[in-house]
Amino acid sequence: MIEVRDICIGDGLPKVCVSITGENRETIINEAEGIMLKKPDIVEWRFDCAKEYNYAIVEDILMNLRAVLRETPLLFTFRTVKEGGMRSISVESYKKLYETVASTGLVDFIDVEGISNGETAQAIIKDIKDNGVKVITSYHDFDKTPSKDELREILDTLESKGGDIVKLAVMPHDFEDVKNLIDVTKEYKDNTNKDIISMSMSELGMISRVCGKADGSCVTFASVIKASAPGQVPIKDMKKYLKNIEEFDDSKNMFLIGFMGTGKTTISNILGILTGMKVYDMDEEIVKKAGMSINDIFEKFGENHFRDIETEVVCELSKKEGAIISCGGGAVLRSENVEYMKNNGNIFLLRATPETVYERVKDSKDRPILNEDMSIDHISALMNKRRDIYEECANVKVDTDDLSAFEVAMEIIGKSKK
Numbered sequence: 001m002i003e004v005r006d007i008c009i010g011d012g013l014p015k016v017c018v019s020i021t022g023e024n025r026e027t028i029i030n031e032a033e034g035i036m037l038k039k040p041d042i043v044e045w046r047f048d049c050a051k052e053y054n055y056a057i058v059e060d061i062l063m064n065l066r067a068v069l070r071e072t073p074l075l076f077t078f079r080t081v082k083e084g085g086m087r088s089i090s091v092e093s094y095k096k097l098y099e100t101v102a103s104t105g106l107v108d109f110i111d112v113e114g115i116s117n118g119e120t121a122q123a124i125i126k127d128i129k130d131n132g133v134k135v136i137t138s139y140h141d142f143d144k145t146p147s148k149d150e151l152r153e154i155l156d157t158l159e160s161k162g163g164d165i166v167k168l169a170v171m172p173h174d175f176e177d178v179k180n181l182i183d184v185t186k187e188y189k190d191n192t193n194k195d196i197i198s199m200s201m202s203e204l205g206m207i208s209r210v211c212g213k214a215d216g217s218c219v220t221f222a223s224v225i226k227a228s229a230p231g232q233v234p235i236k237d238m239k240k241y242l243k244n245i246e247e248f249d250d251s252k253n254m255f256l257i258g259f260m261g262t263g264k265t266t267i268s269n270i271l272g273i274l275t276g277m278k279v280y281d282m283d284e285e286i287v288k289k290a291g292m293s294i295n296d297i298f299e300k301f302g303e304n305h306f307r308d309i310e311t312e313v314v315c316e317l318s319k320k321e322g323a324i325i326s327c328g329g330g331a332v333l334r335s336e337n338v339e340y341m342k343n344n345g346n347i348f349l350l351r352a353t354p355e356t357v358y359e360r361v362k363d364s365k366d367r368p369i370l371n372e373d374m375s376i377d378h379i380s381a382l383m384n385k386r387r388d389i390y391e392e393c394a395n396v397k398v399d400t401d402d403l404s405a406f407e408v409a410m411e412i413i414g415k416s417k418k
Ligand SMILES: Nc1ncnc2c1ncn2[C@@H]1O[C@H](COP(=O)(O)OP(=O)(O)O)[C@@H](O)[C@H]1O
Pocket: 258, 259, 260, 261, 262, 263, 264, 265, 266, 267, 360, 361, 400, 403, 404, 405, 406, 408
C-alpha cells in the first residue's frame, strides 16, 4: 500500500490513471485541464509524446501541470520505442532526464523501464527515490504475452531493481494469454502482498483493466480524449464498471440461462474472473459424470437420458454457495430444475436473435440438437417453443446481440447489486 497526497494506492478500488499525450506545451496543459474535469485519481505525463525537449521546458511544463493538477498525483513517464513509446533515448540521457525531473519536487511517481535499462535501472531508481519520488518499475511487450514462467521471472527481475510498484503491460493473442496475465498478477499479489499494476492490452484484454478487485492490480489506465495504449476504456465507463464491481452481490448463486449460443459459458467465465466467484458449467459436469461427450450421450442413450443426468447436475450444483452456474440451453425445460434454481439463487437470462445465434454456433458440431439442421429457421422454431419458459423464470434479462461478451458481463454485474 502506498500513500501519495490524498490517495492510498493498493487499498480499496483500483485507482484510475489518465495519460497526457500532447505534443507541445499548449496541448499538454489543455489536455491536463480537460482530464481534470473527469476527476482521475492519478495523471500520467507521457513525456515521450512531446516534441519539444530541453530541461528548462520540461521544468516549466511540470510547474504548470502541478498547478492544474492541485492535489492529484502526477506520474512522469518517458516510454521508449523499445517498449511501445514514441521516442528513443540513450540510457545516459534517460538517467539524466529522470534525475533532473525527480529533483524538481514536482512529480509524485516516475516510471522506470526496469529491463530495457539493464544494470543501470537500479542506479536510476535509487536516485529517484533519494529525491523522495516513488518509482513504478515497468515492463511492456506490445507483440506478445510471455509464458506464465517468463512473466514470473520478469516480475522477480523488476522487483529486484528496488522500485515501489511493479508494472506489466503485455499484448494477448488469445484469451488464454489474458487469463495467464491475470493469474500471475493474482499469484504475485497473494504471495508477496506487494503492489502490482498489470494489463493485457487491446480489446481482447479489456477485462484485465477492470478486474483489479479480483487479481490485485492497483492502478488502471483509462482514456479521456485519446487512448495512450490499445484497449483503454473511457474514464466514465471505467468508473462505472469499478463501482458496479464494488457493489456487486457475490453471496448468491447466479444461474445463467438462455438459448444455445447466447453466451452462457463464455459470460460465466468472464464473470468468474471479474468477481473471483467459482464457475461451474453444467455441460462440463454432465460430460464428467457420463464419461463421454454430449454428442455421444445423445447418440447412444437419447435425449431423455441426457435430461436425466442434467437434472442430477442441476440438483448438485444448486447446493453450491456463491457460485456462477452456466446452464445448458435446455436446463429449464423441466420445471423441477427451475425450482432448484429459483430456490438457490438468481436466474439471469441471456437473449439473442436466431440470426445472432446462428452466426455464433454455425461452425460448431458440439450441439446435437442443432447438428441435424443448422439453420436460422430451425433455431427460430426451437427458440419460439422455449421462449416463454426462459422469460418466465428469469430475474434479470440481457439482450446480447449488440454487446461484446465483456459488455454483457458488465451489464449483469451492474444489475446484481448487494
Ligand atoms: N456477446 C457476444 N458477442 C460475440 N460473440 C459471443 C458473445 N457471447 C458469446 N459469443 C461467442 O458465441 C459462441 C457461443 O458461446 P457460448 O458461450 O458457448 O454459448 P452458450 O454456452 O450459451 O451455448 C462462442 O464462440 C462465443 O465466443
